[in-house]
Amino acid sequence: MSETASFVDPVFLARFGLTRINAIDYFLHPLNPFRTKSKTSNEVLSMQGISIGTLLAWGTGTRPGPLTPEEGEDEYRVALSRLTGEQYELLPLAAGMEGATPQQLAALFTIRHVHRTSHNQTKVLGIYYILEGVIYKSPTVRSLMKAHVTRTLEGLSEACDALSVCARYDPTTGYVWKFEPPTDDDEDDEINNVQENRRRKRRRILDNRRPGERTEAEEEGIRASEAIDRILSRLSNSEIVVKGKPIG
Numbered sequence: 001m002s003e004t005a006s007f008v009d010p011v012f013l014a015r016f017g018l019t020r021i022n023a024i025d026y027f028l029h030p031l032n033p034f035r036t037k038s039k040t041s042n043e044v045l046s047m048q049g050i051s052i053g054t055l056l057a058w059g060t061g062t063r064p065g066p067l068t069p070e071e072g073e074d075e076y077r078v079a080l081s082r083l084t085g086e087q088y089e090l091l092p093l094a095a096g097m098e099g100a101t102p103q104q105l106a107a108l109f110t111i112r113h114v115h116r117t118s119h120n121q122t123k124v125l126g127i128y129y130i131l132e133g134v135i136y137k138s139p140t141v142r143s144l145m146k147a148h149v150t151r152t153l154e155g156l157s158e159a160c161d162a163l164s165v166c167a168r169y170d171p172t173t174g175y176v177w178k179f180e181p182p183t184d185d186d187e188d189d190e191i192n193n194v195q196e197n198r199r200r201k202r203r204r205i206l207d208n209r210r211p212g213e214r215t216e217a218e219e220e221g222i223r224a225s226e227a228i229d230r231i232l233s234r235l236s237n238s239e240i241v242v243k244g245k246p247i248g
Contacts, residue, residue: 007033007134008135009031013133018133020105020109021051023109024051026130034128039085041086044083045080045083051076052076053072056072073090081116085116086115086116086125088114089112091112107131110129111129112126113125113128
């Protein structure tokens with residue numbers, strides 16, 4: 001399943017709303033693609049008539065109701081800890097959220113999917129969050145690192161492109177930096193430099209030549225080009241070309 005997938009049930013939200021009392025019930029919606037296909041401890045408790053809502057109203061044998069929301073969630077976690085198997089836990093509020101308004105409390109819920117093997121041993125299988133009634137899967141560490149590295153590489157690439165415009169090459173001195181603000185006369189040069197840098201990126205340089213140093217093939221090409229220039233120069237000065245004098 002894609003990490004950008006989500007689920008929302010407008011009918012449930014319109015009929016019951018969404019609070020910390022029914023957040024687990026909303027997540028266990030039969031059409032929610034994130035929920036496990038196995039029977040969970042939450043469903044076992046639900047068949048026994050135990051939920052956060054009933055605990056708030058009636059309490060337990062050792063703690064009669066009505067209970068506060070925090071006490072009801074604590075008792076629900078205790079009830080889950082007595083069972084084994086796959087479970088969904090509603091994580092407590094973050095520090096500093098105790099005095100939040102009901103609208104703020106209903107904006108975000110964090111649910112943890114665990115596999116419990118004993119009272120105090122669990123293995124986390126996934127983290128999910130409900131934001132404004134929409135269920136999302138929390139991204140993995142790998143996807144977070146991939147996103148951070150991608151943004152970093154994009155920034156480095158943009159920085160290299162900006163610096164490449166300031167690089168100048170001279171066959172006698174090699175590369176130099178020119179950081180002065182460009183003038184109108186330098187705009188064409190900068191465009192040419194950008195195009196040259198792009199061509200240079202597409203070409204992999206396999207040798208370690210010093211600035212201005214040419215290979216044997218390049219020297220031969222230059223000599224051939226100079227020879228052709230000399231031939232064309234002699235032809236342009238000959239009477240055959242200048243005066244149109246016929247041969248012979």
